[in-house]
Amino acid sequence: MFGATGAQGGPVVRQLLARGVEVRAVTRDPRKLDSLFGGGVERATADLGDLAALRTAFRGVDTAFFHLPIPRDLVAVPVHLANVLEAAGQAELSRLVFTTSGISTEQMPSNGFVQASRAAAAAVLASGIPAVVLRPTIYLENLLAPHLVAEMSESGVLRYPPVNPKRRLSWTALEDQAALAIAAMTADGIVGRAIDIASPEALTGNELAARLSVYLGREVRFAPQTPLRFGEEFGRAYDNLALGRGIAELYEAIDQLPPDGAVIAPDPILTALASELTPVSQWIAKQRWVSVVA
Numbered sequence: 225m226f227g228a229t230g231a232q233g234g235p236v237v238r239q240l241l242a243r244g245v246e247v248r249a250v251t252r253d254p255r256k257l258d259s260l261f262g263g264g265v266e267r268a269t270a271d272l273g274d275l276a277a278l279r280t281a282f283r284g285v286d287t288a289f290f291h292l293p294i295p296r297d298l299v300a301v302p303v304h305l306a307n308v309l310e311a312a313g314q315a316e317l318s319r320l321v322f323t324t325s326g327i328s329t330e331q332m333p334s335n336g337f338v339q340a341s342r343a344a345a346a347a348v349l350a351s352g353i354p355a356v357v358l359r360p361t362i363y364l365e366n367l368l369a370p371h372l373v374a375e376m377s378e379s380g381v382l383r384y385p386p387v388n389p390k391r392r393l394s395w396t397a398l399e400d401q402a403a404l405a406i407a408a409m410t411a412d413g414i415v416g417r418a419i420d421i422a423s424p425e426a427l428t429g430n431e432l433a434a435r436l437s438v439y440l441g442r443e444v445r446f447a448p449q450t451p452l453r454f455g456e457e458f459g460r461a462y463d464n465l466a467l468g469r470g471i472a473e474l475y476e477a478i479d480q481l482p483p484d485g486a487v488i489a490p491d492p493i494l495t496a497l498a499s500e501l502t503p504v505s506q507w508i509a510k511q512r513w514v515s516v517v518a
């Protein structure tokens with residue numbers, strides 16, 4: 225399990241442990257595993273840049289889940305991917321589940337992020353390892369960013385996602401993403417495929433704002449930023465202007481899709497195996513919005 229200490233991998237580990245599956249979690253800092261999972265996981269210490277450590281981490285493993293970290297250093301990305309595929313290739317896995325971590329449907333106009341996702345997905349599927357690629361859409365958890373919640377609570381404005389108000393899109397809850405990833409570890413008939421995944425209930429920004437209004441205790445209006453402005457703010461917040469420009473291009477590309485191009489139909493094989501997925505309205509209802517503001 226790569227990224228076990230992160231937003232995507234954490235729920236995969238917890239859901240596997242709840243099913244009684246033995247998990248080996250890879251991290252650069254094993255102390256994080258204690259606070260997250262107690263003694264419940266086997267530890268492996270490895271940086272994605274360290275091929276020898278990755279070989280050791282894969283030894284004796286049957287199934288692996290992997291995603292690339294936020295691409296702060298674009299030079300490192302292909303090296304990380306090549307290292308994991310080389311180490312995984314020697315481990316004789318029965319299945320590798322790789323997630324692109326973001327929307328990358330066939331219809332998406334190309335840009336830096338989409339190109340990198342497609343290249344990574346192609347490399348995984350051409351690796352000779354029995355692999356499945358998952359392509360999740362935008363994470364619902366992005367809505368929990370403290371500045372977005374504060375803006376909704378204080379000004380009644382939702383500026384995210386930076387897309388046309390008429391754009392209907394599918395969101396992905398991290399718990400659903402984990403359930404679908406676990407389904408992809410064993411499902412028959414999906415090896416070699418790249419599968420778009422999302423939680424149920426595609427919404428426009430106005431519909432999303434209306435549902436948030438109920439739980440924020442005030443009317444929330446959708447007033448999106450332009451992708452460019454969003455990317456600039458993102459780049460400044462993460463001290464990485466290139467990353468911000470890449471994110472801006474990604475949202476521009478989403479808005480160039482055909483009207484239902486960002487609406488993801490459920491994959492019947494994965495959804496049959498996954499536990500029940502959470503529609504966006506239910507996910508919103510389950511969050512503790514007030515304490516997020518505090």
Ligand SMILES: NC(=O)c1ccc[n+]([C@@H]2O[C@H](COP(=O)([O-])OP(=O)(O)OC[C@H]3O[C@@H](n4cnc5c(N)ncnc54)[C@H](OP(=O)(O)O)[C@@H]3O)[C@@H](O)[C@H]2O)c1
Pocket residue numbers: 226227228229230231232233250251252253256270271272273291292293294295324325326327360361362363366
């Ligand atoms: N679609 C969306 O809406 C959306 C939203 C947010 C993020 N993303 C994407 O999701 C991906 C990040 O996933 P995340 O949010 O789960 O990340 P995260 O919460 O930031 O966690 C990153 C994980 O990657 C591991 N990691 C980072 N660098 C590593 C390295 N050099 N070697 C080994 N492990 C390393 C970390 O492990 P340790 O620190 O324990 O070593 C940690 O478990 C990125 O591609 C990002 O662009 C997409």
